[in-house]
Amino acid sequence: MTDNELLSLMAEDPQEGLSAVIGKYSAYVMKIVRIKLNGCPQEDMEEAASDVFMGFFRSAQECGCKVRSVKALLAVIAVRRCADILKEHLRHAGKVAEEDAGNELSESPDTQRIELLDALHKLGEPDCSIFLRKYFIGQKSSEIAADLSMKTNTVDKRISRGLARLKEMLKEGM
Amino acid sequence: MEDKLKKLLVGMTADEAADFETSLDEFADSAEISEEETQRILALTMRKAGNEMENTIQTSTAIKTNKRKWSKRFLIFGIAAAAIVGLAAATGAVDRVQQHFSGGDLSPYSAEVLGTMCEVSNDDITLTVNGVVPDVNGTVISVSVTSHSKKGEEIVGELNYVNGKMSEELMDLGMKYGDTDMTEDEYIQLLKDEGLYEHDLNSLQLRNGERATDQHVFTWREYEEYPNTPEGIQEREAHALYSSLTTANFERDESDTVFFENYFVIDPFVMENQIDLSQPLIVAETVSGLSLEIDLTPYIDTRRLTAENGFEDVTISSYTLMVKAGENDFAKGLYLKDGMLDENDISTATIHYKDGHTEDLQTLMSYSRSVENGDDEEFDRETAFNDPSTIDSQELVAHPNGEQPFDLDSIDYIVIDGIEYRYAE
Incomplete structure (x- = not known):
């Protein structure tokens, strides 16, 4: 089933559509969750994954199932949900002021972020993918290397060089 | 830079992330899950969806256990303490207050350095350097220091590095909060709140000319990439030491966080990391405010x-x-x-x-x-x-x-x- 078919199904029959999205993307979402909540008990990770699908469900409903990229939306929700779980942990430990606890990550365009994303795209492949995996999803260099059939050292080299290029590009751009 | 990158990317909108569709496709390719896991996630989600449709507010899931093993940027802080505690506790020796490496003679220069003694005035502690592996162009800098106390147990008690409970708590904090978006300042505050900050973990310092280290403990090395063996611990410590020196070359970000992971810092591709041999390279070991300084420059054979x-x-x-x-x-x-x-x-x-x-x-x-x-x-x-x-x-x-x-x-x-x-x- 293509993503468009999934979204159409979700528009017609929300529960059936959600079920199909989970069937297709549970491995993908769990891969992100496992990276982000590395070491966490399995049941907590599955709980987090279900939160992600619920978040996706709500977002899709809000926009009439007009989602540009299912994978991208799931990834953004997953990364944020995992960050929230860690924040909740802090709050439970009484280390974060209540008024700060509910702060959500900004959805508004951010000049710095736009410049950074632009610079990331300019890095080209595979560097762009490596940076996304490393700094957005949080994969370790060794895992990235295994996924991309590279040596860990090569991944590190590319990151090291990419960081220098990014720094340069951002300096020029700002 | 890395800290900034992480923060900016985590704030990415779904629309912005959609521009990385190809990268995400690749990432998804190798994703695997068992049918049982999928079914459990499906059941959990459907239950929540059902509840939501009945207008029941689903409260967010609280973490159920307190002990987690996260991979953590702050963890090196805990490890530094653990290494100290582990050794002192294991030996029970009064005169071995602090030793950062368990690896014996490490250095081709040890013969020259061994026997270097420093009698600190107004106290009876003597520090002896056991071995030094300075390598100015590469990745290995290791220091092994043994402290000898003439006062015996009394001094050890005063130094108070030995507190297993403390180290476990410290380690636990590093594990719990290492991957959060907590700033270094917040983490320090947390340690203070927990009564865990007053320990002098910045005892090892490297100085090269005007450049000096201050906080080698706050590095971003992922702990689990080093095996938990004496060699692994030694390597990790050496990397932390080296990064503590080399980060002095870089601008720190607004939260004063070291933003290069250790294995970037030791990356020989970053040429600015090279130590300036025209300036003295000094290792300083401080115990309870007393210090020993050794200029390593004469021992480096290039x-x-x-x-x-x-x-x-x-x-x-x-x-x-x-x-x-x-x-x-x-x-x-x-x-x-x-x-x-x-x-x-x-x-x-x-x-x-x-x-x-x-x-x-x-x-x-x-x-x-x-x-x-x-x-x-x-x-x-x-x-x-x-x-x-x-x-x-x-x-x-x-x-x-x-x-x-x-x-x-x-x-x-x-x-x-x-x-x-x-x-x-």
């Missing part, structure tokens, strides 16, 4: 190599062969093969020993180029990288294949890209 029609700046020390290619070399048409366009096409180095045997080294290459990106980025980059005039500098670094340092006196000559280099007269 020898220059020359060859007719060869690169001008070629050196070898106990752990590092290094070639720095610059303007003068390029003017002569001499370039290193930096592997930029073909990772297999890199410069080679072979050591020829006086007894006739040879050692092929694994070379690590780096370069600095000035390349403009054009409209057709791929085409322009390819062209630019094929153009030697874009190269500003190049560097080759190679380390011993095994754990032993290079035996500098046994080397006859070294062949780099077919050219024979011998020690300069």
Whole structure:
């Protein structure tokens, strides 16, 4: 089933559509969750994954199932949900002021972020993918290397060089 | 920079993330899950969806257990304490208050350094340096220090490094909060709140000229990448030490967080990390405000190599062969093969020993180029990288294949890209 078919199904029959999205993307979402909540008990990770699908469900409903990229939306929700779980942990430990606890990550365009994303795209492949995996999803260099059939050292080299290029590009751009 | 990157990317909108669709496709390719897991997630989600449709507010899921093992940026803080505690607790020896490495004699320089004593005035503590492995161009700097107390147990008690409970708590905090977006300041505040900050974990300091380290404990190394063996701990500590020195080269971000992971910091490709040999390199060990300082400079043996029609700046020390290619070399048409366009096409180095045997080294290459990106980025980059005039500098670094340092006196000559280099007269 293509993503468009999934979204159409979700528009017609929300529960059936959600079920199909989970069937297709549970491995993908769990891969992100496992990276982000590395070491966490399995049941907590599955709980987090279900939160992600619920978040996706709500977002899709809000926009009439007009989602540009299912994978991208799931990834953004997953990364944020995992960050929230860690924040909740802090709050439970009484280390974060209540008024700060509910702060959500900004959805508004951010000049710095736009410049950074632009610079990331300019890095080209595979560097762009490596940076996304490393700094957005949080994969370790060794895992990235295994996924991309590279040596860990090569991944590190590319990151090291990419960081220098990014720094340069951002300096020029700002 | 890395901290900033993480924060900015986590704030990415779904629309912005959609521009990375291809990368996410690749990421999804290798994702795996069992049918049982999928079914459990499906059941959990459907239950929540059902509840939501009944207008029941689903409260967010609280973490159920307190003990987690996260991989953590702050963890090195805990590890530093744990190493200290572990040793002192294991030996129970009064006179071994603090030892950062369990590896005995590590250094070709130990003979000279061993016996260096420092009697600290107004106290009875004597610190003895057991072994030092300084390698100015490479990745290994290790320090082993034993403290001898003339007052025996009384002094140990005053030093109070030994507190197993404390270290476990500290470790736990590092594990719990290492991957959060907590700033270093917040983490320090947390430690203070928990009564865990008053321990002098910044006891090891490296200074090179004007550059000094202050917080080697706040590094971003992922702890689990080092095995939890004496060797692993030793390596991790050495990296932390080295990063603590080299981060002094970089601007710190607004939260004063060290933003290079250790294995970036020790990356020989980052040339600014090189220690300035014209300035003293000093290791200082401080225990309860008392300090011992040793200038390591005299113990670093770096020898220059020359060859007719060869690169001008070629050196070898106990752990590092290094070639720095610059303007003068390029003017002569001499370039290193930096592997930029073909990772297999890199410069080679072979050591020829006086007894006739040879050692092929694994070379690590780096370069600095000035390349403009054009409209057709791929085409322009390819062209630019094929153009030697874009190269500003190049560097080759190679380390011993095994754990032993290079035996500098046994080397006859070294062949780099077919050219024979011998020690300069």
